[in-house]
Amino acid sequence: MTDTFLKTFPTDKEREKRVGRFFEDQLLPKLNKVDDNCFDLEIGCGHGHWLTDFAIEEKNTLLIGIDLITKRVKKANSKMEKRNLTNLLFFKAEAKEFLTLIPETISINNTYMMFPDPWPKHKHHKRRLIQPSFLSLLASKTLPSGKFFFRTDFNPYFEWTAQHIEESQAWTLTNDTLPYEHTSYFQDMLPDFQTCSALPVH
Numbered sequence: 405m406t407d408t409f410l411k412t413f414p415t416d417k418e419r420e421k422r423v424g425r426f427f428e429d430q431l432l433p434k435l436n437k438v439d440d441n442c443f444d445l446e447i448g449c450g451h452g453h454w455l456t457d458f459a460i461e462e463k464n465t466l467l468i469g470i471d472l473i474t475k476r477v478k479k480a481n482s483k484m485e486k487r488n489l490t491n492l493l494f495f496k497a498e499a500k501e502f503l504t505l506i507p508e509t510i511s512i513n514n515t516y517m518m519f520p521d522p523w524p525k526h527k528h529h530k531r532r533l534i535q536p537s538f539l540s541l542l543a544s545k546t547l548p549s550g551k552f553f554f555r556t557d558f559n560p561y562f563e564w565t566a567q568h569i570e571e572s573q574a575w576t577l578t579n580d581t582l583p584y585e586h587t588s589y590f591q592d593m594l595p596d597f598q599t600c601s602a603l604p605v606h
């Protein structure tokens with residue numbers, strides 16, 4: 405989180421309120437229009453390349469992209485506005501905070517994580533987003549038919565994720581393919597990657 409952001413929202417409570425307002429003011433009005441109570445989520449959407457293209461193809465699905473970095477979310481939002489996409493929202497948020505605060509009446513359908521930060525050093529593995537508690541939290545917010553897609557160029561992180569899913573009581577590995585193929589900013593630079601998918605165990 406940037407200093408400016410932390411100056412504006414200095415406490416956990418204020419940051420949580422901000423995420424709550426996003427659900428109330430931005431997400432719920434869109435869900436009311438599509439008469440549905442779920443959305444697809446990209447965690448760590450960066451500049452929004454992949455999700456913006458997906459939103460053009462997938463007009464009937466509400467898509468949300470979140471990222472920690474304000475500048476990237478701003479760029480993503482300007483892409484969305486230029487294309488007049490009404491089924492897409494980008495929001496600066498930390499993944500675990502965002503997931504925790506999703507209102508109980510709303511669920512995630514599919515979640516996409518494309519080229520997440522790999523944290524290659526052993527002492528930094530605890531910073532990886534994929535952890536047992538994260539997988540449980542994500543499953544608790546996902547529809548029984550909703551899937552989790554994970555893509556990385558970094559083989560050790562791929563193995564780590566497949567193993568964590570295998571050991572998780574909350575998910576089971578599947579052979580599903582991404583519903584939409586289009587390069588992301590990182591996929592353009594890193595053409596050798598692996599993808600895994602999983603279904604929640606409810």
Ligand SMILES: C[S@@+](CC[C@H](N)C(=O)[O-])C[C@H]1O[C@@H](n2cnc3c(N)ncnc32)[C@H](O)[C@@H]1O
Nearest residue numbers: 448449450471472473498499518519588589590
């Ligand atoms: C390597 S980039 C990949 C961006 C994009 N998915 C792509 O394929 O081009 C990883 C992104 O994840 C974001 N990120 C890392 N940790 C995050 C977290 N805890 N919550 C939300 N976003 C996060 C970073 O800010 C960064 O933009």
